[in-house]
Amino acid sequence: GAVVSQHPSRVICKSGTSVKIECRSLDFQATTMFWYRQFPKQSLMLMATSNEGSKATYEQGVEKDKFLINHASLTLSTLTVTSAHPEDSSFYICSASHLRGTGSYNEQFFGPGTRLTVL
Amino acid sequence: AQSVTQLDSQVPVFEEAPVELRCNYSSSVSVYLFWYVQYPNQGLQLLLKYLSGSTLVKGINGFEAEFNKSQTSFHLRKPSVHISDTAEYFCAVNYGGSQGNLIFGKGTKLSVKP
Numbered sequence: 001g002a003v004v005s006q007h008p009s010r011v012i013c014k015s016g017t018s019v020k021i022e023c024r025s026l027d028f029q030a031t032t033m034f035w036y037r038q039f040p041k042q043s044l045m046l047m048a049t050s051n052e053g054s055k056a057t058y059e060q061g062v063e064k065d066k067f068l069i070n071h072a073s074l075t076l077s078t079l080t081v082t083s084a085h086p087e088d089s090s091f092y093i094c095s096a097s098h099l100r101g102t103g104s105y106n107e108q109f110f111g112p113g114t115r116l117t118v119l
Numbered sequence: 120a121q122s123v124t125q126l127d128s129q130v131p132v133f134e135e136a137p138v139e140l141r142c143n144y145s146s147s148v149s150v151y152l153f154w155y156v157q158y159p160n161q162g163l164q165l166l167l168k169y170l171s172g173s174t175l176v177k178g179i180n181g182f183e184a185e186f187n188k189s190q191t192s193f194h195l196r197k198p199s200v201h202i203s204d205t206a207e208y209f210c211a212v213n214y215g216g217s218q219g220n221l222i223f224g225k226g227t228k229l230s231v232k233p
Contacts, residue, residue, distance in 0.1 A: 006162075032219065043209060043223045044163075093162055097219050106219040110155075112162040 003027055004096050006111035013084055014119055021079045021114045023094030029074035030096035034108060035067075038091040050077055084118040091115050121145050121214045125224035133232050134202055140195040140227045142210030151213040152193040153221070154184055156206050163209065169193065180204070205231045 003026040013019050023033060032051050036044040048064075050056035050071035058064045066088075068080040077096075081088055095108040126141045144150060151170050155163040167178025174186040184195045193210060210224040 043225045046220065049220065107168070108219055108221060110163040115160065
């Protein structure tokens with residue numbers, strides 16, 4: 001159980017175009033989804049946290065107009081990189097958690113990641 | 120500030136040797152602790168976690184970790200490594216954020232040599 005998928009797994013696009021990445025929880029309802037970014041040989045950096053039906057909360061330094069996050073349902077969140085540039089090339093990983101109630105830890109389950117290359 | 124420190128960026132080791140990957144975190148009243156493994160071009164796979172209870176936690180693939188509150192550490196160990204254990208290992212900590220926010224260490228690259 002607790003499987004999270006991402007699509008596409010790999011995308012190459014031209015500079016200036018927009019790219020949408022999907023994150024789906026396949027066998028549970030994800031009340032919260034997280035988007036991370038990972039540069040080569042570096043750790044994961046949290047970009048934003050989104051709760052179903054509400055606006056995402058972005059981490060400091062992350063441009064909300066550039067990285068559009070939509071969490072329209074309990075099983076789907078999307079990250080759209082608008083007007084992508086080569087410096088946006090990175091590995092994007094999502095995770096999802098299910099609200100388990102007060103006092104319980106809401107464990108995150110990670111997707112397999114999406115490799116974005118902007119030419 | 121809340122932080123997670125993985126002291127070794129790279130750990131080379133021979134096959135069948137024991138290994139310890141170190142992780143320290145900044146002190147807090149309550150924490151939840153995790154170790155993840157990442158193979159090249161893949162997402163994160165949970166190795167083990169400490170939420171409460173016994174401080175010695177056993178995970179998948181023969182790994183275990185011990186939560187040491189006084190030393191604010193959560194070191195990962197395996198008594199005998201295999202070539203297939205070659206990967207990047209990340210320690211992560213939740214400092215009690217209600218939504219489960221994780222702070223990751225910078226990772227340790229484990230290289231197992233024949």
